[in-house]
Amino acid sequence: MRLAVIGAGAVGRSVVELAGEHGHEVVAVADSSTAVVADGTGGSGGEAVGVDPDAVVARKAERGIVGDDDPADALAADYDVLVEATPTTLGDAEPGFSHVTTALERDRHAVLANKGPVAERYGDLRAAVGDSDGEIRFEATVGGAIPAVSTVEDIEPGHVTAVRGVLNGTANFILTRMAAEGLDYDHVLAEAQDLGVAEADPSFDVDGTDAALKCVILANVLSFGAVDDPADAREFTLEDADVSGIRDVPGSALRLAAEDGRTVRLIGEATGETVRVAPRLVPENGTLAVSGTQNIVQIETSHAGRLNISGRGAGGPETASAVLGDVGRLE
Amino acid sequence: MRLAVIGAGAVGRSVVELAGEHGHEVVAVADSSTAVVADGTGGSGGEAVGVDPDAVVARKAERGIVGDDDPADALAADYDVLVEATPTTLGDAEPGFSHVTTALERDRHAVLANKGPVAERYGDLRAAVGDSDGEIRFEATVGGAIPAVSTVEDIEPGHVTAVRGVLNGTANFILTRMAAEGLDYDHVLAEAQDLGVAEADPSFDVDGTDAALKCVILANVLSFGAVDDPADAREFTLEDADVSGIRDVPGSALRLAAEDGRTVRLIGEATGETVRVAPRLVPENGTLAVSGTQNIVQIETSHAGRLNISGRGAGGPETASAVLGDVGRLE
Numbered sequence: 001m002r003l004a005v006i007g008a009g010a011v012g013r014s015v016v017e018l019a020g021e022h023g024h025e026v027v028a029v030a031d032s033s034t035a036v037v038a039d040g041t042g043g044s045g046g047e048a049v050g051v052d053p054d055a056v057v058a059r060k061a062e063r064g065i066v067g068d069d070d071p072a073d074a075l076a077a078d079y080d081v082l083v084e085a086t087p088t089t090l091g092d093a094e095p096g097f098s099h100v101t102t103a104l105e106r107d108r109h110a111v112l113a114n115k116g117p118v119a120e121r122y123g124d125l126r127a128a129v130g131d132s133d134g135e136i137r138f139e140a141t142v143g144g145a146i147p148a149v150s151t152v153e154d155i156e157p158g159h160v161t162a163v164r165g166v167l168n169g170t171a172n173f174i175l176t177r178m179a180a181e182g183l184d185y186d187h188v189l190a191e192a193q194d195l196g197v198a199e200a201d202p203s204f205d206v207d208g209t210d211a212a213l214k215c216v217i218l219a220n221v222l223s224f225g226a227v228d229d230p231a232d233a234r235e236f237t238l239e240d241a242d243v244s245g246i247r248d249v250p251g252s253a254l255r256l257a258a259e260d261g262r263t264v265r266l267i268g269e270a271t272g273e274t275v276r277v278a279p280r281l282v283p284e285n286g287t288l289a290v291s292g293t294q295n296i297v298q299i300e301t302s303h304a305g306r307l308n309i310s311g312r313g314a315g316g317p318e319t320a321s322a323v324l325g326d327v328g329r330l331e
Numbered sequence: 332m333r334l335a336v337i338g339a340g341a342v343g344r345s346v347v348e349l350a351g352e353h354g355h356e357v358v359a360v361a362d363s364s365t366a367v368v369a370d371g372t373g374g375s376g377g378e379a380v381g382v383d384p385d386a387v388v389a390r391k392a393e394r395g396i397v398g399d400d401d402p403a404d405a406l407a408a409d410y411d412v413l414v415e416a417t418p419t420t421l422g423d424a425e426p427g428f429s430h431v432t433t434a435l436e437r438d439r440h441a442v443l444a445n446k447g448p449v450a451e452r453y454g455d456l457r458a459a460v461g462d463s464d465g466e467i468r469f470e471a472t473v474g475g476a477i478p479a480v481s482t483v484e485d486i487e488p489g490h491v492t493a494v495r496g497v498l499n500g501t502a503n504f505i506l507t508r509m510a511a512e513g514l515d516y517d518h519v520l521a522e523a524q525d526l527g528v529a530e531a532d533p534s535f536d537v538d539g540t541d542a543a544l545k546c547v548i549l550a551n552v553l554s555f556g557a558v559d560d561p562a563d564a565r566e567f568t569l570e571d572a573d574v575s576g577i578r579d580v581p582g583s584a585l586r587l588a589a590e591d592g593r594t595v596r597l598i599g600e601a602t603g604e605t606v607r608v609a610p611r612l613v614p615e616n617g618t619l620a621v622s623g624t625q626n627i628v629q630i631e632t633s634h635a636g637r638l639n640i641s642g643r644g645a646g647g648p649e650t651a652s653a654v655l656g657d658v659g660r661l662e
Binding site: 022147150151155156285287301303304307308309312315318321322324 | 489642649651653655660
């Protein structure tokens with residue numbers, strides 16, 4: 001498949017670097033202000049070749065640009081799948097939302113790593129897909145390398161009663177370290193920032209917003225998947241989520257929990273009706289008590305009991321792996 | 332999709348009962364000597380209807396037959412997908428293998444819950460698929476409700492370096508109980524048989540054969556998935572597996588392990604080159620130490636670290652869920 005990769009952050013760059021290994025060709029890359037578009041010629045056998053992945057990544061690293069073209073040229077290029085990997089934005093979810101609808105209006109596919117459109121405008125996305133020969137997939141928006149969305153899809157959303165889990169590695173790392181070392185939140189946050197596990201402004205992660213967006217996405221999948229007509233589905237956005245983060249979890253709570261064989265994790269849960277994110281007590285050797293930056297997704301099913309899937313929830317190559325898995329499913 | 336369900340044991344009956352909930356229609360059911368085939372008429376709107384699932388299951392329970400037709404009639408029926416759910420047989424894997432090739436020769440799809448053809452004749456199956464417009468899927472052959480095969484498929488076999496896990500619930504139940512109660516193998520086996528968790532002849536499970544067949548299937552998926560031409564792939568059969576079961580694990584080994592924070596589990600592992608099943612020491616609170624009849628599949632990937640998927644590895648509804656997930660992927 002020919003890919004147009006929109007977004008040249010960690011995920012976009014990893015997709016550009018790994019696409020060839022999966023048998024795909026990158027024909028265009030765009031960041032917020034520049035682009036590079038393959039000119040459709042040049043292979044030794046006369047076949048069309050894509051952009052040079054290593055050159056593009058190097059150019060971005062050294063000069064901060066991907067090429068001399070304009071992002072609009074990337075959106076207009078001859079691709080099979082548009083990969084939307086620009087930063088998550090809320091509310092109108094732009095410019096990511098329009099990147100996706102541009103692809104669909106051209107009857108091409110879109111694969112999202114960007115949570116914004118899927119969490120905040122799911123109804124509009126489904127309507128745009130309905131009018132298009134193209135499809136959308138968004139495994140990379142929930143749980144990185146963990147196949148959460150496709151597993152729910154294969155079991156069929158109507159047969160999934162709930163999905164819950166640890167969906168943010170930054171918050172989980174902090175809570176794990178607080179429990180392991182008996183340290184307070186502020187101390188461990190500083191450590192996490194030094195390690196690059198937490199951002200300079202960590203609120204998106206520690207306030208539970210990132211986990212909530214992922215749960216909103218899962219709630220939309222469950223809700224829309226349970227009905228035949230999208231018009232009958234209840235649509236969720238971030239506003240529907242009941243969210244508490246980890247800033248106010250004191251070290252004393254973790255010590256108390258440990259005396260009872262428990263610990264604290266930031267748990268998100270989605271059903272077809274509710275979305276909740278909050279710190280919760282869990283058994284310290286139990287399935288939900290994953291450590292460090294690991295994520296876990298727990299799927300409750302009607303006929304097959306509970307499934308647990310754990311793994312790396314974030315990272316360039318991990319998320320790119322989910323994006324390329326989606327591209328493979330579109331072939 | 333219209334299904335012909337071949338095999339009326341626990342799995343076949345569950346597929347018959349649950350197909351309607353997934354929007355599919357059962358047009359034929361066969362056991363080893365009888366069949367029922369829908370006659371293609373009769374809906375209130377004049378549309379063709381399938382067999383009556385409840386009536387078929389009841390008939391099998393009360394009279395030991397599914398209908399008055401012949402199994403050959405089921406194989407000749409007008410279906411989209413043949414579900415192969417007859418008992419696993421080794422070597423030539425008949426009659427299951429021929430049921431699948433009959434479907435493929437008619438350019439229809441086959442979904443297997445029967446491990447025999449996939450473990451023992453994978454090369455022949457792939458050749459038959461190559462000559463057909465139909466495809467095969469076999470999620471239900473490995474790990475019941477756990478989406479092991481489709482997850483490896485989505486990551487792409489060339490990017491999976493190994494798959495390992497606890498793949499037999501009977502053996503795992505026995506080891507779990509031996510560790511928990513300090514009892515010997517023979518005592519716990521008797522308990523397992525009373526509970527219906529172990530068969531009267533438990534050898535298939537406790538000798539590791541069942542786990543080995545599942546690992547052989549995974550090795551075939553990894554091996555054939557890593558090359559473009561099936562003729563270049565190394566084919567695995569049960570004979571290639573290095574297998575040790577749990578009959579000789581003494582209670583003392585478990586007590587010794589516990590003193591070191593470990594326990595014993597029957598672990599199967601497949602790479603593109605080897606297949607091994609043996610009892611192994613694992614951390615007692617670690618990921619591989621699932622309890623009771625639970626299964627776990629651990630997938631090592633090139634770019635996305637390790638994925639762990641745990642859940643119910645067996646059971647009629649659980650395995651039927653995997654079969655119907657495969658049917659959904661063929662639509």
